[in-house]
Amino acid sequence: MSTYAQKKGFGATVWDYLTTVDHKKIAVLYLIAGGFFFVVGGLEAMFIRIQLAVPNSDFVSAGMYNQILTMHGTTMIFLAAMPLLFGFMNAIMPLQIGARDVAFPFINALGFWLFFFGGVFLNLSWFLGGAPDAGWTSYASLSLASEGHGIDFYLLGLQISGAGTLMGGINFLVTIINMRAPGMTYMRMPLFTWTTFVASALILFAFPPLTVGIFLLMFDRLFGSNFFVTAAGGNTIIWEHLFWIFGHPEVYILVLPAFGIFSEIIPVFSRKRLFGYSSMVFATVLIGFLGFMVWAHHMFTVGLGPIANAIFAVATMAIAVPTGIKIFNWLFTMWGGSIKFTTPMYYAVAFIPSFLMGGVTGVMLASAAADYQYHDTYFVVAHFHYVIVGGVVFAILAGTAFYWPKMFGTMLNETLGKITFWLFFIGFHLTFFIQHFLGLWGMPRRIFTFLEGQGLETGNFVSTVGAFFMAAATVVLVINIIITTVKNEKVGNDPWGDGRTLEWAIPSPPPFYNFKQLPLVRGLDPLWIEKMEGKKGMTPAEPLGDIHMPNASFIPFVISFGLFVAAFGAMYRLDYGWGLPVLIIGLLITFGSMFLRSVKDDHGFHIHKEELIDEDDKGVKA
Amino acid sequence: MHAEEKMTLEKWPASPEKQTLEAKNKFLGFWLFLGGETVLFASLFATYLALKDKVPGPDHALAKDLFEIPLAFLMTMILLTSSLTSVYAMYHMKNFEFKKMQLWLGITVILGFGFLALEIYEFYHYVHHYGHTFTSSAFGSAFYTLVGFHGAHVAFGLAWIITLMVRNAKRGLSLYNAPKFYVASLYWHFIDVVWVFIFSVVYLMGMVG
Ligand code: HEM
Ligand SMILES: [Cu+2]
Numbered sequence: 163m164s165t166y167a168q169k170k171g172f173g174a175t176v177w178d179y180l181t182t183v184d185h186k187k188i189a190v191l192y193l194i195a196g197g198f199f200f201v202v203g204g205l206e207a208m209f210i211r212i213q214l215a216v217p218n219s220d221f222v223s224a225g226m227y228n229q230i231l232t233m234h235g236t237t238m239i240f241l242a243a244m245p246l247l248f249g250f251m252n253a254i255m256p257l258q259i260g261a262r263d264v265a266f267p268f269i270n271a272l273g274f275w276l277f278f279f280g281g282v283f284l285n286l287s288w289f290l291g292g293a294p295d296a297g298w299t300s301y302a303s304l305s306l307a308s309e310g311h312g313i314d315f316y317l318l319g320l321q322i323s324g325a326g327t328l329m330g331g332i333n334f335l336v337t338i339i340n341m342r343a344p345g346m347t348y349m350r351m352p353l354f355t356w357t358t359f360v361a362s363a364l365i366l367f368a369f370p371p372l373t374v375g376i377f378l379l380m381f382d383r384l385f386g387s388n389f390f391v392t393a394a395g396g397n398t399i400i401w402e403h404l405f406w407i408f409g410h411p412e413v414y415i416l417v418l419p420a421f422g423i424f425s426e427i428i429p430v431f432s433r434k435r436l437f438g439y440s441s442m443v444f445a446t447v448l449i450g451f452l453g454f455m456v457w458a459h460h461m462f463t464v465g466l467g468p469i470a471n472a473i474f475a476v477a478t479m480a481i482a483v484p485t486g487i488k489i490f491n492w493l494f495t496m497w498g499g500s501i502k503f504t505t506p507m508y509y510a511v512a513f514i515p516s517f518l519m520g521g522v523t524g525v526m527l528a529s530a531a532a533d534y535q536y537h538d539t540y541f542v543v544a545h546f547h548y549v550i551v552g553g554v555v556f557a558i559l560a561g562t563a564f565y566w567p568k569m570f571g572t573m574l575n576e577t578l579g580k581i582t583f584w585l586f587f588i589g590f591h592l593t594f595f596i597q598h599f600l601g602l603w604g605m606p607r608r609i610f611t612f613l614e615g616q617g618l619e620t621g622n623f624v625s626t627v628g629a630f631f632m633a634a635a636t637v638v639l640v641i642n643i644i645i646t647t648v649k650n651e652k653v654g655n656d657p658w659g660d661g662r663t664l665e666w667a668i669p670s671p672p673p674f675y676n677f678k679q680l681p682l683v684r685g686l687d688p689l690w691i692e693k694m695e696g697k698k699g700m701t702p703a704e705p706l707g708d709i710h711m712p713n714a715s716f717i718p719f720v721i722s723f724g725l726f727v728a729a730f731g732a733m734y735r736l737d738y739g740w741g742l743p744v745l746i747i748g749l750l751i752t753f754g755s756m757f758l759r760s761v762k763d764d765h766g767f768h769i770h771k772e773e774l775i776d777e778d779d780k781g782v783k784a
Numbered sequence: 785m786h787a788e789e790k791m792t793l794e795k796w797p798a799s800p801e802k803q804t805l806e807a808k809n810k811f812l813g814f815w816l817f818l819g820g821e822t823v824l825f826a827s828l829f830a831t832y833l834a835l836k837d838k839v840p841g842p843d844h845a846l847a848k849d850l851f852e853i854p855l856a857f858l859m860t861m862i863l864l865t866s867s868l869t870s871v872y873a874m875y876h877m878k879n880f881e882f883k884k885m886q887l888w889l890g891i892t893v894i895l896g897f898g899f900l901a902l903e904i905y906e907f908y909h910y911v912h913h914y915g916h917t918f919t920s921s922a923f924g925s926a927f928y929t930l931v932g933f934h935g936a937h938v939a940f941g942l943a944w945i946i947t948l949m950v951r952n953a954k955r956g957l958s959l960y961n962a963p964k965f966y967v968a969s970l971y972w973h974f975i976d977v978v979w980v981f982i983f984s985v986v987y988l989m990g991m992v993g
Contacts, residue, residue, distance in 0.1 A: 265809040328820060336813045340805070366816055370824035378831065378929070387918055387925035389831070395838030395922035400831055407827075761951045763960070 181714040183267035185252045192249030199241035206234035215626040217614045227610035228295035235298030241281040246558045247419045251358045257665035258352045260343025265336035267712040273330035275722035280323025287315035302390035302401035317380045318729040331365030344703040345683030352663045357422030360450040361415045368411035375404035406457035414453040420557030431507040432499025438491040445484035462533045471530040478528035505579035509560035520548030541601025547594045567657040571670045578642040582635045589631025596621045662687035667700045709769045724751030796880040801966035803959045814967045828930045835926035845914040847990035856987040866895035867976040870969045882956045896942045
């Protein structure tokens with residue numbers, strides 16, 4: 163397999179990525195696709211803010227506004243934030259536990275392609291008669307009344323990409339349970355691995371209710387059933403429950419890995435071990451558990467009754483306790499450390515107060531009685547952007563700077579990185595801080611315009627100015643990426659100089675088998691332990707031997723493509739004669755290729771010891 | 785130990801389904817998948833309970849009009865038996881008796897088809913005698929979705945087991961395919977457990993009103 167290091171043509175590279183089952187390349191695919199959708203969702207956000215910059219604006223129509231708003235939320239959550247985090251999980255987690263690959267490389271690729279085709283399908287709605295317009299929550303009472311196929315794009319697209327996410331979650335769980343290197347006990351796992359683990363467990367239990375909800379709504383819209391049709395005995399509240407039983411854990415699926423990224427960055431740049439490691443693990447697990455008990459805080463105004471509201475209010479407030487533990491642990495990690503202010507550390511330091519503010523408004527919203535005032539106002543918009551941007555997006559930006567050298571072997575420019583940070587940080591608070599007050603002053607959420615003379619002009623204008631700062635920050639980031647890629651100055655194993663965990667013990671980017679010999683883990687922060695004893699790298703846990711690797715495969719792409727085709731058939735079945743045949747053809751492609759996969763044996767291949775030694779001779783330069 | 789290796793009775797280990805790392809991963813991953821499936825069915829059960837007997841008018845059939853215990857009981861018995869026969873199959877798999885394993889799997893498949901046939905008859909009966917359809921009421925939608933999802937799982941399980949039997953008919957057992965048989969049988973048991981809940985929640989509770 164020494165052909166691996168040779169230069170390849172463009173076509174060969176594309177084919178390589180279309181068929182890859184290597185977690186590091188899948189990570190790159192997730193970053194590219196997630197980054198693309200992040201830009202799309204960001205442009206949608208800009209359109210929203212331009213429309214709301216001045217009163218009585220007619221930049222977009224009311225109906226168009228609904229579509230943009232819906233697609234912004236849906237894209238950001240499902241197609242940008244989650245895939246970008248999945249990118250980091252794929253790139254880093256297997257390295258952190260000292261594994262050569264994930265447990266199910268094939269399923270891992272399948273998960274990516276399902277997400278990708280689902281996302282593309284959803285976004286094609288823009289060109290095929292209009293996007294969904296019932297909000298990212300798609301409440302049944304709205305979505306059943308929505309004409310055209312927008313909502314069908316939402317349902318089918320999310321169903322496909324959701325299946326991919328579920329597979330990704332199972333894969334990460336099994337990888338962490340079964341593939342840890344010798345000595346890597348659970349309580350020695352880095353926190354990013356722990357948060358990946360808990361987030362994956364949440365995916366496993368939270369996505370099925372969404373799957374069911376989407377099926378029911380799809381049946382109602384496309385196959386004439388009556389789940390949410392009140393006249394036939396249906397009940398739209400069922401959708402709200404199913405959606406939020408998924409939806410609340412979803413926010414922890416997003417924010418726990420973000421916590422994980424910061425829990426890696428802060429110790430590295432404080433040059434001090436993470437304060438309260440076991441309480442961090444405990445808090446992560448507890449947050450994951452409580453995350454399933456609080457969904458009805460999104461439904462306080464539905465009328466579930468005072469007892470239900472009270473229970474869910476108290477449960478929600480309880481989550482503030484483990485979250486508070488985490489905040490203090492991060493602070494105490496920095497306390498007395500010798501801090502290096504790099505770009506990732508900037509984000510980490512800014513994250514703490516920003517996220518904390520989102521947490522505080524969260525506790526305010528959790529008081530059921532007060533929520534009647536906040537509900538569906540800009541106060542809520544401010545709240546969830548403080549947690550989602552101040553937490554998740556900051557973490558993604560921090561992770562990009564932090565892990566870029568590990569993934570691509572070259573450092574992003576620090577000066578440009580800090581410019582991005584300041585633009586984004588200022589823009590973020592400009593945009594969203596004032597929205598708390600806009601909400602309290604009575605501006606409803608999901609509204610396409612507002613009137614003059616109600617005291618909302620200044621606030622909205624400030625908010626729009628802030629959004630342009632964030633757009634500028636993103637442009638600088640893209641420039642940074644281009645410059646860095648062109649320059650391509652190679653870095654060594656541990657480019658930040660203070661890496662503590664296993665991923666910094668191997669070359670950047672790692673060889674495709676990651677570890678020539680599995681490392682022996684002797685404690686928390688294994689690389690740091692070795693460094694403290696004056697050693698350069700990890701002690702191997704095994705003699706040099708053959709390495710077993712999985713074969714590349716085109717089948718994941720084809721399976722996902724089949725569902726993509728079938729989705730068109732399902733949607734147009736009632737409008738056109740070709741709908742049904744296309745549905746059947748699509749399903750045949752999917753099930754046919756699954757069948758092919760199961761009858762065709764795939765044992766993978768071995769890299770022989772001699773080849774590994776060969777590569778040693780050639781030196782690290784390759 | 786190499787998965788592809790040709791096996792003999794002497795070499796056959798005690799837990800052939802868990803010998804290689806791939807097999808262990810598959811085993812664990814499948815259990816987790818079943819955890820997710822459990823939540824999926826739980827959501828469907830909750831929806832069903834919320835919409836049970838919710839019909840647009842008094843002329844629509846309710847649960848107590850529709851369900852007949854003898855048929856549901858017969859279906860339950862068939863499916864439970866098929867779970868037992870799949871246990872026999874796995875017993876022979878562990879003893880490296882390929883022919884006997886195939887035989888018991890074959891019996892499992894036949895019972896599975898019997899179950900599906902009865903289910904189709906049942907649905908046909910409701911549609912033609914009671915006008916109880918997927919689109920006639922929220923109750924109908926919820927009923928056919930819950931029971932139909934289970935039926936689709938049975939059909940998928942049958943296709944899976946048949947594929948495995950045909951694919952491996954000529955080459956016998958190995959450490960490569962033993963976990964595949966084992967996992968398929970786990971799936972079959974899961975389907976069976978779900979049915980027990982359907983029998984209790986839909987049929988028995990439907991009878992008492
Ligand atoms: C970074 C720049 C961003 C800006 C300027 C922005 C702006 C907005 C605005 C103005 C709304 C409309 C609020 C309303 O009318 O109810 C909105 C809604 C929303 N945003 Fe953002 N947003 C940004 C980033 C994000 C990110 C990163 C996420 C998630 C990862 C996100 C998730 C949402 C969601 C879920 C909604 C609700 C959509 C709905 O009501 O259906 N946003 N955003
Ligand atoms: Cu929530």
